[in-house]
Amino acid sequence: xxxxxxxxxxxxxxxxxxxxxxxxxxxxxxxxxxxxxxxxxxxxxxxxxxxxxxxxxxxxxxxxxxxxxxxxxxxxxxxxxxxxxxxxxxxxxxxxxxxxxxxxxxxxxxxxxxxxxxxxxxxxxxxxxxxxxxxxxxxxxxxxxxxxxxxxxxxxxxxxxxxxxxxxxxxxxxxxxxxxxxxxxxxxxxxxxxxxxxxxxxxxxxxxxxxxxxxxxxxxxxxxxxxxxxxxxxxxxxxxxxxxxxxxxxxxxxxxxxxxxxxxxxxxxxxxxxxxxxxxxxxxxxxxxxxxxxxxxxxxxxxxxxxxxxxxxxxxxxxxxxxxxxxxxxxxxxxxxxxxxxxxxxxxxxxxxxxxxxxxxxxxxxxxxxxxxxxxxxxxxxxxxxxxxxxxxxxxxxxxxxxxxxxxxxxxxxxxxxxxxxxxxxxxxxxxxxxxxxxxxxxxxxxxxxxxxxxxxxxxxxxxxxxxxxxxxxxxxxxxxxxxxxxxxxxxxxxxxxxxxxxxxxxxxxxxxxxxxxxxxxxxxxxxxxxxxxxxxxxxxxxxxxxxxxxxxxxxxxxxxxxxxxxxxxxxxxxxxxxxxxxxxxxxxxxxxxxxxxxxxxxxxxxxxxxxxxxxxxxxxxxxxxxxxxxxxxxxxxxx
Numbered sequence: 001x002x003x004x005x006x007x008x009x010x011x012x013x014x015x016x017x018x019x020x021x022x023x024x025x026x027x028x029x030x031x032x033x034x035x036x037x038x039x040x041x042x043x044x045x046x047x048x049x050x051x052x053x054x055x056x057x058x059x060x061x062x063x064x065x066x067x068x069x070x071x072x073x074x075x076x077x078x079x080x081x082x083x084x085x086x087x088x089x090x091x092x093x094x095x096x097x098x099x100x101x102x103x104x105x106x107x108x109x110x111x112x113x114x115x116x117x118x119x120x121x122x123x124x125x126x127x128x129x130x131x132x133x134x135x136x137x138x139x140x141x142x143x144x145x146x147x148x149x150x151x152x153x154x155x156x157x158x159x160x161x162x163x164x165x166x167x168x169x170x171x172x173x174x175x176x177x178x179x180x181x182x183x184x185x186x187x188x189x190x191x192x193x194x195x196x197x198x199x200x201x202x203x204x205x206x207x208x209x210x211x212x213x214x215x216x217x218x219x220x221x222x223x224x225x226x227x228x229x230x231x232x233x234x235x236x237x238x239x240x241x242x243x244x245x246x247x248x249x250x251x252x253x254x255x256x257x258x259x260x261x262x263x264x265x266x267x268x269x270x271x272x273x274x275x276x277x278x279x280x281x282x283x284x285x286x287x288x289x290x291x292x293x294x295x296x297x298x299x300x301x302x303x304x305x306x307x308x309x310x311x312x313x314x315x316x317x318x319x320x321x322x323x324x325x326x327x328x329x330x331x332x333x334x335x336x337x338x339x340x341x342x343x344x345x346x347x348x349x350x351x352x353x354x355x356x357x358x359x360x361x362x363x364x365x366x367x368x369x370x371x372x373x374x375x376x377x378x379x380x381x382x383x384x385x386x387x388x389x390x391x392x393x394x395x396x397x398x399x400x401x402x403x404x405x406x407x408x409x410x411x412x413x414x415x416x417x418x419x420x421x422x423x424x425x426x427x428x429x430x431x432x433x434x435x436x437x438x439x440x441x442x443x444x445x446x447x448x449x450x451x452x453x454x455x456x457x458x459x460x461x462x463x464x465x466x467x468x469x470x471x472x473x474x475x476x477x478x479x480x481x482x483x484x485x486x487x488x489x490x491x492x493x494x495x496x497x498x499x500x501x502x503x504x505x506x507x508x509x510x511x512x513x514x515x516x517x518x519x520x521x522x523x524x525x526x527x528x529x530x531x532x533x534x535x536x537x538x539x540x541x542x543x544x545x546x547x548x549x550x551x552x553x554x555x556x557x558x559x560x561x562x563x564x565x566x567x568x569x570x571x572x573x574x575x576x577x578x579x580x581x582x583x584x585x586x587x588x589x590x591x592x593x594x595x596x597x598x599x600x601x602x603x604x605x606x607x608x609x610x611x612x613x614x615x616x617x618x619x620x621x622x623x624x625x626x627x628x629x630x631x632x633x634x635x636x637x638x639x640x
Contacts, residue, residue: 038071038163039174040095040142042156048139055179063103063147065156065179069093069129069163070138076166081135082288083298085166089135092288094128094328095161095173103147103154110143115598117325124159128284128329132291133600135166152181162284170285245271248305248341256280259327259335273339274309274324276302282335287328290321294637295601308339311501311579311591315639318597319576333580349410349444349501349640352400354390355432355483356416356449358621359508362387363418365624367617369526379617383418389622389630390414390447398631399447399638413439421457422450422479423471429483436487437494444500445640446487449604451507451567454479456539459549461559466549470541470563477570480504481585484578484592490585498588501640504575506568506596506605508630510542511560514553517543517619519611529619538620568596568605595637607633 041050044057046066057063072088075081082091099105104122119126125145130136147156161173231240236249244253245268258265258272261281267273269280276289293302293316307316310323310333326332337343354360365387369375386393391400391412398405400412415435420427429450436446454476460466471479487502489495496502517529533543542560545553575594577583586592595603613626622630 037174038069038090038093038165038171040067040069040097040158040161040178042066042178043068043139046141046144048141050139054177057179057181061148061150062106063149063179065145065147067097067127067142067145067178068139069095069142069173070140071163071165073137075137076135079167081166082132082164082168082292084168085135087135087137087166089137089166090130090140091132091135091164091166091168092128092130092284092291093140093161093163093173094126094284096124096126096159096330097145097156097178098159099123099125099147099154099156101154102150102152103156104149106146106148108143108145111141114140114142116142117322117329117331119330126329128287128325130164130288131600132164132288133295133297149181155180164285164288168285168288170283244268245341247271247343254280258282267337267342271306271337271339271341273306273337273342274320274327274335276307278303278306282324282327284328287321287324290316290324291597291601294318294321294597296636305341306339309335310576311336311338311593311639315593317593317637317639318572318595318601319579319591319593319639321597322572322576323580333582346499348403348408351411351413351439351441351443352403352445352447352640353413353436353439353443354399354416354447354449355429355436356390356414356447357420357427357453358383358418359452359627359630360388360390360414360416360449361385361418362389362392362627363621364615364617365622365627367615369524370532370617370619371526371528375526375617385414387624387627388414389627389634390416390449392627394624395628395631397628397635399634402631402635413443415439416449419453420450421453422483423454423475424479429479430486433483433486437496442496442500444497445503446496446500447503447505447634448483449505449634451564452510454567455507455510455560455564456541458541460541460551461556461563462551465551470559471567473566473570476567477574480571480574484574485585488578488586488590488592489588495588496590498590501591501593502575502578503634503639504571504592504594504596505634506571506594506603507564508604509607509609510539510564511557512609513539513614513620514543514545514557516609516611516614520614520616520619522611524616527616527619532618533620536618538618543620564605565599568594568603572596591639593637593639595634602633602636604630604633 042055042065043049044055048068071090074088076085076087079085081089105125108120110116114129116127116129155177156179157177158175163171163173165171233240233246234249236251240246248270250268250270254269255264256269257263259282274282274286276286302316307320309320311319327335362384364379365384367378392398403410415432417427422429458470459468461470463469486492487496521527521529540548541556572594575592578586578592596605599606613622613629615621615623
């Protein structure tokens, strides 16, 4: 993999861009970047077009800047974007804007179609985004930034930023003013001085100032005894009290710096958690590599030794990717030294347990027909746990089998119940959490597969059309928290052990079921999905090809395609909030992980259901093959 230029080269390029922008601002009033150079700019008409000169906005009282990122219009013609492409696609980008003078930032409204992480204060705005899977051609709309201005003496400038281009190389974003007030000689001079101040500061977001790390390292040298019997755990010739990578051999003790570098941070390059590109620094290129690794794209696997930055495990999971996004933009809890290179390898779980519904119970998995009495007898058998994705004995790749099954010494338990919802009923997540906590010994890993029935048991998409619409964000969040709170011991007398992990699987794509059933019955004389669904009212919101509470099937499927990803986003965000204890509900630090990142990356919630994945009995539940597919999807991001 190609790396970006040295920090000295990068700094020199930044200086060149800054001085060019400064001269343009003072001499010509121009802040436009050279063609092909990634840039952040304000598009006055909000049409993606960059002004030929720095946009001039009224001095007061309110200014809205329409923010865009762009590198050019040319798609990759040779190679593959975000691997070795030659086009203008951007695979990732991050930047920080500074408002100076009489301007203060009031609010930011993100573009509805953009997956961003942002930080907003009265004087700074920072954002990180992009698509490391296939890249994005510009103009890329970021959103609208509202300013309050008290006079005509203000400017908004790009403080710093970077992008990963189509060739998967880290490059700097051009730095210049993106908006100024009504022009006057005084205003232009002040804008130029503001840029000089920015250049002089050149600060980067980091969890701790580098000088503090250096001071702490120096203090350690003074106070730690160098006894003759001092340990050298990694046998690299550096005793543990002085070793900046205690569990990974690094006799050179190289320390290029951590988040954005370049100053030493007291952590050796060999064990810098988050540095999956192995260049000693943690930056946007590492984030892009995380995203491609989670999608099983080049590089095909993430470096297990260095990818974990949050939680108590040395795994590569969506929590790590999200934590890195937050660190780059300057929010969140920072990067933790929890990766394998910095720690001893944790043991495998001794017991795994599943919370779930009829999918985890293997309901009807082997049923292959439904047009006669003998076919329907299969459905009367209901649960078929021997075919369960979790620990079904018939599946060579069940979740449990991938650990090694019975021969691994690990035990597996299901407390799942057919018909269970995340939210309500006697078998809700909260109640199944009680069943988990009643187990002895307690499981080290709890896998949660729920949500399908929360969708299927609803009567409409629009709350105005029925009394039982799809759950809103607050209802879904409360249901997930009710179960998690018990498992982590928040407001509950018992809990899992602090070393345990809770693994939340995404809600399956219920919106696929209708088309999967149509395909299943096509050309099959012994399968009639339409009839079985109509006779037994199977998930009508997703399968009834007729109006339901005033909504036709197309309207309902569109609503599900919107709502289910939102449920999965909430699972993802809650997992990180619990793991980092930013919500104050998990002081013991029990790790909570969601397999869902977004709609582009693999997870149970993004795995499509087709004809082969549903059984021929009720045309709804996974077939044996579908159970195998679910097992593979669940294992993909397994944190343990």
